Amino acid sequence: MPRPIARVLTLLELLQSGGIRTVSELADRLSVDERTVRRYAQQLVDLDVPVESVRGRYGGYRLAPGYRMPPLMLSDDEALAVLLGLVAGRRSGVTATTDTATTDTASETAAAKIRRVLPERLRHRLDAVLGSLAFTDPPGKAAAPEPAVLLPMADAVHHHRPISIRYTAGDGRRSERTLHPYGVVAHSGRWYVTAADLSAGEDRTFRLDRITGVRILPGSFEPPVGIDPAKRVLTGLATAPYRHEVTLRIQGTAEQIHTRLPAGVAIVTELPSPGGADPAAEGWCRVELRVDRLDWLPAVLSSLDRPFAIERPDELRGLVEAFAERLANFARRSPPHPWEIGEPAPG
Known part of the structure; x- marks a missing residue:
């Protein structure tokens, strides 16, 4: 063109x-x-x-108001972006429909409608791209929110309108709550809304797939200045009640620590350097986690390869010591003979 x-x-x-x-x-x-x-x-x-x-x-x-061009006109870049977005949305579980079967059907029919109006040259090229794609992660399995929940929720966030929701908690308890919604956040295949829960008198985070009804209420509200819904969701996930509360001190930057302990898992706070400390030396951070199990933490701390100290719990010290001893034992072993691992014996 x-x-x-x-x-x-x-x-x-x-x-x-x-x-x-x-x-x-x-x-x-x-x-x-x-x-x-x-x-x-x-x-x-x-x-x-x-x-x-x-x-x-x-x-x-x-x-002029009300004017729309009837045909769908997409450039090569636009068509590729739309079709790849449909594929990625279906794989990551962020395509919002009422159930998994409907999600797949909606994505496929939307892609088919786009393909039908594309020139044959472009259609074959896009088919080649889509046919050559491979994903290292399995398709998303998390339940996507229903449009009847997501759409009014987003409208309420945009226009600062209070809402009433019917919510089912993780333990099965059902309740009706009045919220001032701040933002909708998609994280790790799940959708959340962070809001002021007027029923509880505090800020809370709710999973959209556990909401069965949304009703927009009269009036409006003013959200807090500088609100960051994504940060609130990550902080809420990192501070949710779990079996173990872990506090560590790790030498390194918050960015380095988050490569192994992401923000949705750990809260990392940089600590001030003590007086007289070497300005060139790396600082320390306090790391706080709430976890149901401790057995995975020794391997993660080892992969960080940073100096650390355990403040609590004492149980974690024993697990780290046992993990270090196993690694040392493995390192001292001699390689097995070929016939001990199924290979033919020499001669």
């Missing part, structure tokens, strides 16, 4: 996204000067596309 024609179509796509687009903004997005933008806009008018010019300080161009 000739580049000027492609830019005219891109201009049309930008205008179809809604609102008034200034000439300077359009020039920047199209990588042309403002005079060229005006010429492209006139070409759309000549094609009977109702492009309106809006004068004033915040003026620019917009499409």
Whole structure:
């Protein structure tokens, strides 16, 4: 497709996204000067596309209300991005539908609709890409939220509206709660909403797949300044009640520690350096975890390869010592003879 024609179509796509687009903004997005933008806009008018010019300080161009182009027009990059997004969404479990079967069906039918309107040349190339893909992780198994939950929840977050939900906790207890929702977060194949729980008088995090109904209530609320829903979800997961509370001191940066103990598992706090400490020496961090089992921690601490000290629990010290002794015993062993591992004996 000739580049000027492609830019005219891109201009049309930008205008179809809604609102008034200034000439300077359009020039920047199209990588042309403002005079060229005006010429492209006139070409759309000549094609009977109702492009309106809006004068004033915040003026620019917009499409007449209610106008939509009927055919689906995608560039090679756009088509590939949409189809790969459908595949990745289905694999990661983030495609939101009422059940797994419906999720697969919706993704497949959406991809089929896109493929039907693509030129044959592009369709074959995209099929080749999709047919050559391989994933190292299994498909996501977590339950995606129902649209009847996700859509009103997102609307309430966007417009700062209070909601009433019916919630089933992990132990099976059911309750009805009134929330001020701050944000919806997808993490490790699950969807969460972080909110002020007016029923409990505190901020809480709820899994969307455990919500069976959402009702938007009258009024509005003002969310806290600087709220970070993703950080709140990760902190909530890291501080959830578990069998063991673990506190460590590890020498290194928070970034280094999070390579093995992610934010959803551990809270890492950098500690101030003591007076007189070598400025070139690496600092220490306090690491706090809540876990149901301790047996996996020795291997993780070993893989960090950083100096550490265990503050609690004492049970973890014994596990680390036993793990270190096993590694030392393995290192002292001689390699087995070939016939001891199933290989033929020499001669």
